[in-house]
Amino acid sequence: MTDVNLYNIQEIIYNNQKQLAPVYIHITKLLSIFFIFFVPIFDNFEKMTILIEQRDLGVEVEGKKMETNELVLDGGFPMPKLDAHGGGFDAPEINAFGQSFRDYNAESERQKTVEEFYRLNHINQSFDFVKKMREKYGKLDKTEMSIWECCELLNEVVDESDPDLDEPQIEHLLQTAEAIRKDYPHQDWLHLTALIHDLGKVLLLPRFGELPQWAVVGDTFPLGCAFDQSIVHHKYFKDNSDTYNSSYNTKNGVYEQGCGLENVVMSWGHDDYMYLVAKENGTTLPSAALFIVRYHSFYPLHKSGAYTHLMNEEDKENLKWLQIFNKYDLYSKSKVRVDVDKVKPYYISLIDKYFPAKLKW
């Protein structure tokens, strides 16, 4: 009896399987179609999301929206599409103090220090002041040292203009470099650019004349033409004498449309100084790297799209790299420390590749 039942059950299953066979085949076919056609589409949805996100970083240049994901060549350095790093860097929404990044009006103790910084910065940065500083520091007669020695000096430097970070600056250099290295593993020049971009902050140290914070850090802006409304705490320019100089207070001021940023006098600080150091010591870094170092604090341009009428074609190309870099410079700021000894050999090898052993500062 049991045997018969078992046999019957087996037969039922067998018959069912025979009947279901075409259904199974159908399901298998459907699954293959799904994997062949739909999975890549879903994959692209993900990439599209990234592209849209990146488009917000685009800046309008003479009425034309510049896309940061265009494939372009820069001095022989192929520019990867922004989605090439497959997801990439996740920009956090809040900084280490629980506020959104670059919120210059958030109520906090730090906000007061930052605002006071910008008050002094906006009163004192003038066309004449910058001319004098460029001449003085352009001599590079302060000291001689390697790039890594300079990184170590930044152990002692804290930036009062920064609402998002109060760690020693060497942490910031390594955090930026490591974050960009993760997403752009083959662009070693970009890793090194990140490492050196803020080295100019040594101007705060006694050996470099101990300049006040307002002459070293903070966002930068052009002198010799009108101060754009997008500059942080713009109101303090009312006490800057350039505001009342009729040669300097028009849209173009002393410049011509499209003259190129290299002909524009920028407020003095760590960007321009480090650019001078790198260039005069004969770095082999590409022009996009020098552009990043020189204009990374120029938020009115790369974030707000102001002053684009002063750019030339080369600036427009380089701006795309700057906008990629900026994301890492800003959003990698955190309390998570990088293991300096672990990453040091890698950065030393890059320094050897792109810089002489000793530089004049």
Ligand SMILES: O[C@H]1[C@H](O)[C@@H](O)[C@H](O)[C@@H](O)[C@H]1O
């Ligand atoms: O406070 C920050 C800091 O000083 C950065 O190094 C500079 O590049 C930024 O533009 C500035 O806003």
Ligand SMILES: [Fe+2]
């Ligand atoms: Fe900076």
Ligand SMILES: [Fe+2]
């Ligand atoms: Fe920075």
